[in-house]
Amino acid sequence: AQSVTQPDIHITVSEGASLELRCNYSYGATPYLFWYVQSPGQGLQLLLKYFSGDTLVQGIKGFEAEFKRSQSSFNLRKPSVHWSDAAEYFCAVGLREAGNMLTFGGGTRLMVKP
Amino acid sequence: DTAVSQTPKYLVTQMGNDKSIKCEQNLGHDTMYWYKQDSKKFLKIMFSYNNKELIINETVPNRFSPKSPDKAHLNLHINSLELGDSAVYFCASSPLAGVNEQFFGPGTRLTVL
Numbered sequence: 001a002q003s004v005t006q007p008d009i010h011i012t013v014s015e016g017a018s019l020e021l022r023c024n025y026s027y028g029a030t031p032y033l034f035w036y037v038q039s040p041g042q043g044l045q046l047l048l049k050y051f052s053g054d055t056l057v058q059g060i061k062g063f064e065a066e067f068k069r070s071q072s073s074f075n076l077r078k079p080s081v082h083w084s085d086a087a088e089y090f091c092a093v094g095l096r097e098a099g100n101m102l103t104f105g106g107g108t109r110l111m112v113k114p
Numbered sequence: 115d116t117a118v119s120q121t122p123k124y125l126v127t128q129m130g131n132d133k134s135i136k137c138e139q140n141l142g143h144d145t146m147y148w149y150k151q152d153s154k155k156f157l158k159i160m161f162s163y164n165n166k167e168l169i170i171n172e173t174v175p176n177r178f179s180p181k182s183p184d185k186a187h188l189n190l191h192i193n194s195l196e197l198g199d200s201a202v203y204f205c206a207s208s209p210l211a212g213v214n215e216q217f218f219g220p221g222t223r224l225t226v227l
Contacts, residue, residue, distance in 0.1 A: 036218075038155075042221075043118075043218040043219055043221050044204065044206075045218075088155055090157060100208060100214065101159040101162045102149075103159070104156070104157040104158070106154075106156055107155045107156070107157075
């Protein structure tokens with residue numbers, strides 16, 4: 001069965017600093033990969049997605065992620081964090097043969113220091 | 115216009131009651147989903163429904179039943195509520211073709227007393 005691991009439960013960065021959130025997946029083939037963000041009390045918003053092609057994908061709000069097949073990773077990055085980026089971030093794997101249902105990682109809570 | 119909406123936003127009820135959560139999407143999508151987010155923020159798929167086929171996550175108790183009156187609606191009915199059902203429930207939708215991004219509703223926080 002597929003699984004998604006986000007090793008960091010909490011991360012704190014200073015405003016203006018760079019950010020990298022880790023995501024590893026376990027799956028027999030190349031999955032479809034997503035990063036979602038959840039602000040407090042809100043639903044999930046898609047940041048970016050990888051289906052195929054260029055392994056570096058750009059998303060909204062200045063985020064990017066890189067798919068590394070050899071490492072089974074899809075890490076999320078941002079060069080300069082803003083206070084409004086404080087939220088919960090979820091990595092997810094989508095599987096066509098599972099009715100497009102998403103399997104989520106446990107989430108990483110990002111806190112931003114002024 | 116809200117793309118995926120859920121009602122109610124908050125639901126507080128007693129153990130043993132039966133309740134429903136409604137979901138509507140105006141995106142013209144063919145596939146809808148229900149997810150459960152527990153107190154530790156862990157998100158887990160419950161159902162996928164594409165107007166023709168219901169895919170059930172086998173770990174979901176049969177007290178939970180999705181009901182879809184039409185393509186734009188997927189309601190979640192829960193019988194005999196238990197304390198462990200307390201969670202935030204998210205509805206989502208996506209286009210039918212292949213694997214696509216899912217658009218999520220704002221969530222319904224269910225509290226069972």
